[in-house]
Amino acid sequence: MAFRDRLVATIRAARPVLESQGVLVVGSEVPNLLESGAAATLIVSQDLDIGVPVDRHAALKLRLGELHEFEASADEPSVWTARSPGLLELNFVGMDPGQDPAEAYVLEDDRLPLLVFGALSLLSPGAEIEIEGTRVPLPRPAGLLLEKLITDRTGEKGERDLLVALALLVTAGPADLEELAQAYRGLRSELRHAVRSNLTILSLLGPRGGMPDPRPRRADVAALLRRLETGDPDLP
Amino acid sequence: MTVSLARRLRQLRSRVLVRAWHYRQRHHARGVWFRLRRTLAAASEVYALPREEAERLVSEGHGAESVGLELEPPKLMLFVPAARVARIASARPLAARLNAELLASECLALVPFVAGPGPQAEP
Numbered sequence: 001m002a003f004r005d006r007l008v009a010t011i012r013a014a015r016p017v018l019e020s021q022g023v024l025v026v027g028s029e030v031p032n033l034l035e036s037g038a039a040a041t042l043i044v045s046q047d048l049d050i051g052v053p054v055d056r057h058a059a060l061k062l063r064l065g066e067l068h069e070f071e072a073s074a075d076e077p078s079v080w081t082a083r084s085p086g087l088l089e090l091n092f093v094g095m096d097p098g099q100d101p102a103e104a105y106v107l108e109d110d111r112l113p114l115l116v117f118g119a120l121s122l123l124s125p126g127a128e129i130e131i132e133g134t135r136v137p138l139p140r141p142a143g144l145l146l147e148k149l150i151t152d153r154t155g156e157k158g159e160r161d162l163l164v165a166l167a168l169l170v171t172a173g174p175a176d177l178e179e180l181a182q183a184y185r186g187l188r189s190e191l192r193h194a195v196r197s198n199l200t201i202l203s204l205l206g207p208r209g210g211m212p213d214p215r216p217r218r219a220d221v222a223a224l225l226r227r228l229e230t231g232d233p234d235l236p
Numbered sequence: 237m238t239v240s241l242a243r244r245l246r247q248l249r250s251r252v253l254v255r256a257w258h259y260r261q262r263h264h265a266r267g268v269w270f271r272l273r274r275t276l277a278a279a280s281e282v283y284a285l286p287r288e289e290a291e292r293l294v295s296e297g298h299g300a301e302s303v304g305l306e307l308e309p310p311k312l313m314l315f316v317p318a319a320r321v322a323r324i325a326s327a328r329p330l331a332a333r334l335n336a337e338l339l340a341s342e343c344l345a346l347v348p349f350v351a352g353p354g355p356q357a358e359p
Binding site for chain 1: 237238240241242244245248249251252254255256258259262270273274276277278280331332333334349350
């Protein structure tokens with residue numbers, strides 16, 4: 001079964017929670033969904049990250065009973081595993097707009113505990129796309145790109161995540177980049193440094209199978225670095 | 237809190253601590269790796285040069301990037317226009333990547349993405 005078919009089937013099966021107000025699809029699948037026809041050509045992990053605003057957690061829990069195709073993992077209750085191999089896992093993560101982007105905490109709950117990632121506080125609701133009849137709420141590209149760039153990652157997974165950021169950068173328009181630059185300026189110095197550091201790593205990455213080749217996009221990364229550095233109070 | 241959530245939280249906080257440590261190192265010796273990546277990120281092309289060619293470029297007024305001199309052994313890294321590099325027959329193109337081949341090269345010519353003084357003017 002093709003990955004795209006599994007992704008689409010997962011979205012269809014997750015419809016009850018995707019239609020819960022405030023929920024966003026976040027993470028590596030977003031660029032896959034943004035491809036023409038949600039072509040899903042990027043090779044990423046086999047899960048669908050669902051961002052849940054902490055103040056909508058109670059409302060979302062009311063919809064969990066409608067997730068007939070999934071069940072909570074015994075090991076990790078924020079993950080709902082698929083009952084069928086034709087579906088991806090659902091990975092619920094918490095979003096708290098008032099949280100420090102470098103912090104994290106656990107929202108305790110018997111049914112659906114959430115790890116609340118501070119970097120997700122940079123996300124805000126963006127476009128909704130429709131995938132075969134299911135409404136899929138996505139974050140604004142600038143916030144998602146910034147979230148990818150401040151999150152510290154290591155190893156092969158980390159490099160693939162940076163290539164996901166590249167895929168977002170490639171599809172970003174001028175207004176998205178201006179929004180990104182403004183949000184960057186609102187970060188504290190350490191996080192701005194993390195963004196620039198990750199961009200330099202991205203600039204020097206080699207190609208990876210199933211991901212966009214970063215080499216033809218190095219000029220875009222260099223231009224973004226220069227843009228972010230311009231007017232940065234920490235830099236000469 | 238479940239064991240797995242506690243573990244993920246601990247791992248995430250550890251990574252944040254490491255990131256903060258890297259940030260504090262940014263003006264010190266360890267920060268050279270960021271500065272090196274930043275310099276290479278400004279180069280559209282990278283070439284390994286024989287020492288005598290690099291010194292000729294210096295004599296022509298091309299300034300050495302300070303980050304190269306922060307390494308041991310030091311590297312002579314010069315931003316040079318593409319047209320000038322094209323006149324150096326012995327210039328050997330390298331991938332713009334922090335790999336063994338680049339790190340082993342003593343002298344590097346970097347072609348900037350944009351016209352101007354190159355990233356020496358940048359951090």
